């Protein structure tokens with residue numbers, strides 16, 4: 001397989017590495033860059049566990065995105081949500097509302113929430129449920145996750161606008 005030098009900007013830091021041209025973004029994050037906060041679930045775009053944020057606003061399944069397609073974009077993973085050791089309001093809301101059980105879906109859920117709120121800072125319950133469609137949780141029954149997204153929206157409304165991936169979110 002042909003290889004290529006790839007530069008990825010992840011959580012504000014540039015990483016340059018050589019990889020096969022068919023390397024997915026998820027493989028690049030986990031295997032090449034050893035950033036294992038983004039989770040491998042199905043590998044086929046069906047569970048949402050691998051969701052990351054592009055340019056602070058666009059959600060993508062990193063298992064369906066080639067690493068070369070992500071060059072030049074700002075990629076944010078859940079590991080990039082904290083600032084100077086402080087949790088992002090979305091992370092705080094998930095913890096406070098008990099929206100985490102085993103935690104395997106949580107990185108994808110947090111990044112999906114960041115995308116939902118970047119697009120619509122004050123979503124209705126229906127909009128939240130629609131936005132989360134495609135992210136599977138085997139543990140929580142979703143109710144607490146929906147409440148956490150709502151709570152995060154309120155917290156971000158009253159707090160300062162936070163920067164995610166170099167963009168407002």
Ligand code: FES
Pocket residue numbers: 039040041042043044045046047048049050051061062063064
């Ligand atoms: S691992 Fe990408 S959607 Fe399941």
Ligand code: FES
Pocket residue numbers: 099100101102103104105106136137138139140
């Ligand atoms: S908390 Fe276990 S899969 Fe969601």
